[in-house]
Amino acid sequence: MQHYDALETRAPEERERALMAALPGLLAHARSHAPACAAVLADVDTASVTSRAALAALPVTRKHELLERQRAADAPDVFGGHAAIGWGAVEPARRALRVYASPGPIHEPEGRGADYWRMARALHAAGLRAGDLLHNAFSYHYTPAGAMMESGAFALGCTVFPAGTGQTEQQVHTIATLKPAGYTGTPSFLKIILDKADELGIALPSLARASVGGEAFPAALRDWLQARGIAAYQSYGTADLGLIAYETEARAGLVVDEGVIVEIVRPGTGDPLPDGEVGEVVVTTLNRDYPLIRFGTGDLSAVLPGRCPTGRTNLRLKGWMGRADQTAKVRGMFVHPSQVAEVARRHPEVRKARLVISGALADDRMTLHVETDGIVEGLATQLADSLRDVTKLRGDVIVRGIGELPNDGKVIEDARRLP
Secondary structure (H helix, E strand, C coil): CCCHHHHHHHCHHHHHHHHHHHHHHHHHHHHHHHHHHHHCCCCCCCCCCCCHHHHHHHCCHHHHHHHHHHHHCCCCCCCCCCCCCEECCCCHHHHCCCEEECCCCEEEEEEECCCCCCCHHHHCCCCCCCCCEECCCCCCCCCCHHHHHHHHHHHHHCCEEEECCCCCHHHHHHHHHHHHEEEEEEEHHHHHHHHHHHHCCCCCCCCCCCEECCCCHHHHHHHHHHHHHCEEEEEEEECCCEEEEEECCCCCEEEEEEEEEEECCCCCCCCCCCCCCCCCEEEEEECCCCCCCCCCEEEEEEEEECCCCCCCCCCCEEECCECCCCCCCCEEEEHHHHHHHHHCCCCCCCEEEEEEEEEEECCEEEEEEEEEEECCHHHHHHHHHHHHHHHCCEECCCCCCCCCCCCCCCCCCCCEECC
């Protein structure tokens, strides 16, 4: 079977209706059971949030805010009040199965549902099937990566070898002995294993499929693996959200998972961008145990036009295109993407803005490049005043035509020369 289930090929309008219909209940549940969500949604009529426009009116929560809330002295729990499950004096239905500490440290809960992170869909798209043995080389301690892929494999009916990380020579011998059909882990570690196998003179012909993630997957490495007989496909997820999107046999972008709502927003803001524009990936997960609403991943991507050639009808992302956190320090002052957005917001004529920092680190200069529909008299001077007012720093302004700035998601470009 080419598709994991019928959800992947339903009409886009049907999917959108289902996602939007799920929002009011999700928000009401989050407000009742997650204190941080209750604070954010205090003045929101949750029953009216049934469209993307209504969702976009809610604030974005970014990872640094999640960390701050978890570290706060008055935090209601280790999750900063964002989780609806926990342990101790909670009813059995709300007891977490596991808790993790990812770098930060940021704590994430795992609920008791099957395929909690929804990874089976990505593994299926990578070619794994019931009865296959999967060599799972993601970490099994502290962070949930190993458990994320394992739970997805179990949902598919696979058997799992919990390899974890490190011990490269042992990994080679284990693969040679057990002959797994597939691998999951980072793509770079798969290459390390294969290089070690070559060094030891051990063939690993059973490995034919791989679902890789956790880092960038360059085309050169994909082709290198393919030449070794391994078809490797990306899975894009986070410890907070689970699966966000996954690659298919078409290798035409990453198809968005069925259990999330994805927006692309202007970095530093919560403002949705048109399809094709590069911006930050913001995700709302329909996970009632950990109802992250408009969670900013910090990753840059864009929506691709059209549908996947495999027949899957959900949105497709172009892939990882960098990080959205472009904060820079200029003359001792931090400048944030949100400040650039605020300058542009004060002038409706501006369609797009990009702050370029040039010169040397000890002698830096700021130039604000903006796109407008036409020449507006005095606009450059007004923008320079706004730039100084918002950032407390002086800068030049260059007015450009529509489409002249790069579509790469950069709001702040640090082009300074190193000393």
